[in-house]
Amino acid sequence: MLKAARRAGSASNVSIAVASAAALVLVPATLALPDLELIDVAWLLPTMAIALGTLALASFVGPIRASIVVAATWLALVPVSVLLARPHRSLMADQFFVFRPAAQVACLIVAVAAAIVVSARRHAFEVALPR
Numbered sequence: 001m002l003k004a005a006r007r008a009g010s011a012s013n014v015s016i017a018v019a020s021a022a023a024l025v026l027v028p029a030t031l032a033l034p035d036l037e038l039i040d041v042a043w044l045l046p047t048m049a050i051a052l053g054t055l056a057l058a059s060f061v062g063p064i065r066a067s068i069v070v071a072a073t074w075l076a077l078v079p080v081s082v083l084l085a086r087p088h089r090s091l092m093a094d095q096f097f098v099f100r101p102a103a104q105v106a107c108l109i110v111a112v113a114a115a116i117v118v119s120a121r122r123h124a125f126e127v128a129l130p131r
C-alpha cells in the first residue's frame with residue numbers, strides 16, 4: 001500500500017512538472033503573439049473543461065466512450081450557437097456562446113469539478129503491469 005501511495009504521489013509530481021514546464025514555454029509565447037485578442041484567451045477555459053471533463057468521464061466509462069460523449073456534446077452545442085447568434089449576422093467566433101461571460105464561468109466550474117473528480121478517482125487510471 002505504501003508503494004502504491006508513493007507511485008500515486010510521483011505520478012502527480014510528474015504531472016505538475018509537465019504542466020509547469022508547458023506553462024513556462026506557452027505563456028511567454030502566447031504573450032509574444034503580435035495580434036493577441038481576448039477571443040484567443042477565451043479558448044482556454046472551454047479547452048480545459050473539455051480535456052478535464054473527458055478525463056473525469058474516462059475514469060467511469062473508459063477513454064474511448066468518454067471522448068465520444070464529450071466530443072458529441074461539444075458538437076451538439078454548435079447549432080445552439082447558430083440559433084443564439086443574431087439573425088442578421090453570420091456566426092463569428094466572438095458570437096459562439098462559450099465566449100460569453102456566463103459560459104466562461106460555467107466552463108471554469110466544469111473544469112474545477114472535473115479536476116476534483118480526476119484527483120479523487122486517480123486510482124481508475126492505474127494500470128497493472130506484468131512483472
